[in-house]
Amino acid sequence: MSGITIALSKGRIFEETLPLLAAAGIVPTDDPEKSRKLIIGTNRADVRLVIVRATDTPTYVQYGAADLGIAGKDVLIEHGGVGLYQPLDLNIARCRLCVAVPKGFDYAAASRPGGRIRVATKYVSAAREHFAAKGMHVDLIKLYGSMELAPLVGLSDAIVDLVSTGGTLKANNLEAVEDIMDISSRLVVNQAALKVKRELIQPVIDAFAGAVKP
Ligand SMILES: Nc1ncnc2c1ncn2[C@@H]1O[C@H](COP(=O)(O)OP(=O)(O)OP(=O)(O)O)[C@@H](O)[C@H]1O
Numbered sequence: 001m002s003g004i005t006i007a008l009s010k011g012r013i014f015e016e017t018l019p020l021l022a023a024a025g026i027v028p029t030d031d032p033e034k035s036r037k038l039i040i041g042t043n044r045a046d047v048r049l050v051i052v053r054a055t056d057t058p059t060y061v062q063y064g065a066a067d068l069g070i071a072g073k074d075v076l077i078e079h080g081g082v083g084l085y086q087p088l089d090l091n092i093a094r095c096r097l098c099v100a101v102p103k104g105f106d107y108a109a110a111s112r113p114g115g116r117i118r119v120a121t122k123y124v125s126a127a128r129e130h131f132a133a134k135g136m137h138v139d140l141i142k143l144y145g146s147m148e149l150a151p152l153v154g155l156s157d158a159i160v161d162l163v164s165t166g167g168t169l170k171a172n173n174l175e176a177v178e179d180i181m182d183i184s185s186r187l188v189v190n191q192a193a194l195k196v197k198r199e200l201i202q203p204v205i206d207a208f209a210g211a212v213k214p
């Protein structure tokens, strides 16, 4: 592909990226929520979008199947960031990575150094680092979604998950007991593509940078 390919996931990242794309003069020709197409054209013949799972965005960019992508910090931590240049925090899809437990669970007692708990999460790397820094022993159980269910059915004592409004925790009688980090989405660029296609990629980076909201 002589032009550039941008990897995006459907949903909040696609929606929140539209104004940034517009600032770069890029307008998609299809809506991924309505179309089943995975390759979407734009008003520019030299720019196309590929629609991927949020977790897969760094992988497409790492291998050069996409030149650029937009991925949450949560996803980038789990991926490791190999081969990716991360020039911009786009300040979109903002939330927090938290430890949450059923209301009434004595997390303070469980989290004393030497304590041991079972934690279910999709974010194993971030969780491992967090609990290791606290000197806690945790048995991590990898899940791929609906983490909030795990403590309700005895799979785990706690979860590490993303929290935005807190509505999902509340609906499941859970509470956040620790903030691990603030999360937002970043622009990621394939390092080789940046060198070879700089005349196409740099203007997109610059336009995104100018359109980031504080
Ligand atoms: N409730 C939320 N509010 C704001 N941002 C969020 C929220 N949940 C997730 N995010 C951010 O948006 C990114 C994309 O989330 P999205 O829900 O589209 O994908 P996902 O369901 O987490 O991933 P996958 O489809 O691969 O399972 C996440 O990686 C995270 O950075």
Ligand SMILES: O=P(O)(O)OC[C@H]1O[C@H](OP(=O)(O)OP(=O)(O)O)[C@H](O)[C@@H]1O
Binding pocket: 145, 146, 161, 162, 163, 164, 165, 166, 167, 168, 169
């Ligand atoms: O604090 P809240 O505003 O309730 O948001 C938190 C929820 O948002 C995310 O899920 P998402 O909506 O992405 O659904 P998913 O399970 O399909 O990823 C996250 O995994 C929480 O479940």
